[in-house]
Amino acid sequence: MQSNILVGKRIVLGVTGSIAAYKAATLASHLTQQGGQVDVIMTEAATRFVAPLTFQALTGRPVYANMWETGSTGGLGTHIAHVALAHAADLLVIAPCTAHTLARLALGLSDDLLSVTVLAARCPILIAPAMDAGMYENPATQQHIAALRERGVTIAGPAIGRMASGLEGQGRFIEPEEVLGYCRYLLGRGGPLAGRHIVVTAGPTREALDPVRYLTNRSSGKQGFAIAQAALDAGSDVTLISGPVSLPTPVGAKRIDVESAEQMGQAVFAHACGDAQADALIMAAAVADFRPAQFSDHKIKKAGSGGMSLDLTQTPDILLAVARQTHRPRVVVGFAAESDDLIGNAQAKRKHKGLDLIVANDITATDAGFEADTNRVAFITSDGINELPLMSKEEVAARLIAWLAEYLSADSLP
Numbered sequence: 001m002q003s004n005i006l007v008g009k010r011i012v013l014g015v016t017g018s019i020a021a022y023k024a025a026t027l028a029s030h031l032t033q034q035g036g037q038v039d040v041i042m043t044e045a046a047t048r049f050v051a052p053l054t055f056q057a058l059t060g061r062p063v064y065a066n067m068w069e070t071g072s073t074g075g076l077g078t079h080i081a082h083v084a085l086a087h088a089a090d091l092l093v094i095a096p097c098t099a100h101t102l103a104r105l106a107l108g109l110s111d112d113l114l115s116v117t118v119l120a121a122r123c124p125i126l127i128a129p130a131m132d133a134g135m136y137e138n139p140a141t142q143q144h145i146a147a148l149r150e151r152g153v154t155i156a157g158p159a160i161g162r163m164a165s166g167l168e169g170q171g172r173f174i175e176p177e178e179v180l181g182y183c184r185y186l187l188g189r190g191g192p193l194a195g196r197h198i199v200v201t202a203g204p205t206r207e208a209l210d211p212v213r214y215l216t217n218r219s220s221g222k223q224g225f226a227i228a229q230a231a232l233d234a235g236s237d238v239t240l241i242s243g244p245v246s247l248p249t250p251v252g253a254k255r256i257d258v259e260s261a262e263q264m265g266q267a268v269f270a271h272a273c274g275d276a277q278a279d280a281l282i283m284a285a286a287v288a289d290f291r292p293a294q295f296s297d298h299k300i301k302k303a304g305s306g307g308m309s310l311d312l313t314q315t316p317d318i319l320l321a322v323a324r325q326t327h328r329p330r331v332v333v334g335f336a337a338e339s340d341d342l343i344g345n346a347q348a349k350r351k352h353k354g355l356d357l358i359v360a361n362d363i364t365a366t367d368a369g370f371e372a373d374t375n376r377v378a379f380i381t382s383d384g385i386n387e388l389p390l391m392s393k394e395e396v397a398a399r400l401i402a403w404l405a406e407y408l409s410a411d412s413l414p
Contacts, residue, residue, distance in 0.1 A: 006183065017045020024050070027179055030177070040052075041063075093183060095127070126154045128158070158170055158174060191235030192234050199271050215290065225247045230394070232251075232253060238250070242258070261315035268322065272322070277328070287318060319332070319334050335358065375393050
């Protein structure tokens with residue numbers, strides 16, 4: 001499994017005449033940098049905002065702006081541009097999409113290269129509207145959006161915010177990074193985990209001492225969020241149960257925000273066990289082992305120059321409780337963040353908690369683990385130990401999801 005689903009995918013990016021067209025250049029750059037082959041189609045109006053040369057420089061591929069041009073189609077196999085582009089595409093994206101183009105697509109018109117390519121396309125279509133709020137709220141525009149949705153087109157946004165006109169409202173083009181997330185989600189449908197439900201936990205928990213203080217840890221949530229994205233890339237439905245972090249939700253994931261270990265446990269039981277039995281639970285969260293024995297309703301004040309003692313009590317062991325459930329997830333994966341005897345401690349934890357796989361990482365490493373963008377882990381199962389070299393957390397996530405897809409495909413795990 002690739003660590004990025006965009007690698008090798010052919011994407012047609014339609015750009016229309018919106019002031020937000022400059023953001024499409026950033027989107028084209030992101031898609032290209034992540035391995036996509038991007039062919040840009042510009043409407044005549046779009047060329048008034050951004051020069052075609054900009055997209056050609058960013059993608060390294062020809063830019064198409066005139067339905068009547070003949071000649072090279074970038075090695076797509078035919079001199080008829082709209083046929084070549086439409087039939088080769090894995091995904092067709094129109095970002096930004098004006099009200100004018102929305103109307104033409106809803107009515108099935110084919111009077112320019114972009115609209116005729118959309119008609120010929122057989123791949124998923126993603127549209128990110130951008131227009132003034134009054135235009136977006138107009139009943140005609142809403143009817144066009146409804147008609148496109150009914151035909152299976154995915155509409156991303158628009159966002160609420162300030163427009164180029166200076167007015168505020170809904171109609172603002174969503175950020176290129178969010179469009180990129182929609183691209184990944186659509187390209188992942190039909191993957192090896194299609195039809196599966198994966199629950200992923202991520203981030204730290206906070207155990208309150210008083211209204212302003214709490215016990216927590218240094219988990220950033222990056223590894224758990226990367227796992228959620230990799231599971232989406234593989235086609236699964238994902239429930240992401242997250243402690244307090246500021247990371248954006250992967251497009252397509254159902255996110256549930258919690259604070260304490262008790263709240264995380266309740267969410268896990270509600271979405272992964274019993275009648276909601278998930279295909280897999282991946283507990284990447286760094287759940288606090290202890291919480292204050294007493295919570296103060298008021299801020300605890302300093303008592304002279306002396307210190308204070310703090311009584312702690314254990315938090316619920318979520319994985320151990322899951323192991324005792326009659327209807328537990330088909331596959332349960334845990335993480336072991338250790339500072340010594342990494343393999344030994346992780347093996348003992350896997351056996352004690354009945355895990356199918358435990359991912360062990362050394363928290364004393366400066367280039368891996370908490371807060372870092374990279375990780376060095378070992379996958380430990382009943383069959384043995386697979387120690388992986390230092391790699392990005394996205395690559396670790398892809399390796400984990402590839403293992404899960406293979407494990408779930410076994411006849412014993414329908």
